Amino acid sequence: xxxxxxxxxxxxxxxxxxxxxxxxxxxxxxxxxxxxxxxxxxxxxxxxxxxxxxxxxxxxxxxxxxxxxxxxxxxxxxxxxxxxxxxxxxxxxxxxxxxxxxxxxxxxxxxxxxxxxxxxxxxxxxxxxxxxxxxxxxxxxxxxxxxxxxxxxxxxxxxxx
Numbered sequence: 001x002x003x004x005x006x007x008x009x010x011x012x013x014x015x016x017x018x019x020x021x022x023x024x025x026x027x028x029x030x031x032x033x034x035x036x037x038x039x040x041x042x043x044x045x046x047x048x049x050x051x052x053x054x055x056x057x058x059x060x061x062x063x064x065x066x067x068x069x070x071x072x073x074x075x076x077x078x079x080x081x082x083x084x085x086x087x088x089x090x091x092x093x094x095x096x097x098x099x100x101x102x103x104x105x106x107x108x109x110x111x112x113x114x115x116x117x118x119x120x121x122x123x124x125x126x127x128x129x130x131x132x133x134x135x136x137x138x139x140x141x142x143x144x145x146x147x148x149x150x151x152x153x154x155x156x157x158x159x160x161x
Contacts, residue, residue: 001027001028001029001056001058001059001060002021002026002027002028002029002059002060002061002062002127003028003029003031003049003052003053003059003060003061003062004017004018004021004028004029004030004031004032004049004061004062004063004064005030005031005032005045005048005049005061005062005063005064006032006045006063006064006065006108007032007040007041007042007045007064007065007066007071008039008040009064009065009066009108009109010064010065010066010106010108011108012108013064013106013108013119014030014032014064014108016119017062017064017106017119017123018030020119020120020123020124021123024124026127029052031048031049031052032045032048032049042063042065042070042071042074043070043071043074045063045064045065045071045074046063046071046074046075046077046078047074047078049061049062049063049075049103050063050075050078050081050083050103053081053102053103054078054080054081059102060102060103060104060126060127061075061081061083061102061103061104062103062104062105062106062123062126063075063083063103063104063105063106064105064106064107064108065105065107065108066107066108066109067085067107067109067110068085068105068106068107068110069085069105069107071083071105072084072085072103072105075103075105079147080102080147081102081103082095082099082100082101082102082103082140082143083101083102083103083104083105084099084101084103084104084105085105085106085107086104086105086106086122086126087107087110087122088118088121088122089118089121089122089124089125090125091122092104092121092122092123092125092126092129093125093126093129095126096125096126096129096130096131097129097130097131097132097136098132098136099136099139099140100131100136100140101126104122104123104126106119106122
């Protein structure tokens with residue numbers, strides 16, 4: 001299932017993506033119907049999306065704020081989430097293949113511009129690409145270890161994790 005959410009800047013882009021998901025028979029849940037109002041904060045949206053993504057290992061998330069950057073940072077603070085801002089099909093595909101990303105972050109202000117017309121391609125590439133595993137497993141293992149490090153403890157690892 002695709003879990004989708006946006007702050008108030010992303011309402012229109014979210015609607016466009018929901019229409020695309022619906023038209024393509026992709027199961028989705030909008031976790032922010034209640035929140036889309038001026039003054040909502042993207043860290044709250046990140047938590048709503050990521051909480052649902054983590055409930056099932058087959059879930060993927062789409063999180064939207066003004067640039068995609070803030071919500072990406074917030075999502076990546078949550079253990080078990082690998083979120084990536086993607087602005088083209090290739091980035092969306094590769095973040096799934098190499099990083100096993102489970103949340104796609106998008107910028108609404110870019111999403112409605114002429115330069116970002118390919119939103120359906122980005123979403124499609126993200127949800128229909130799969131993790132390659134193999135050589136990437138070692139790197140993901142290191143990322144998981146980073147989630148466990150407390151400041152000051154990193155000295156135990158030196159330059160390697």
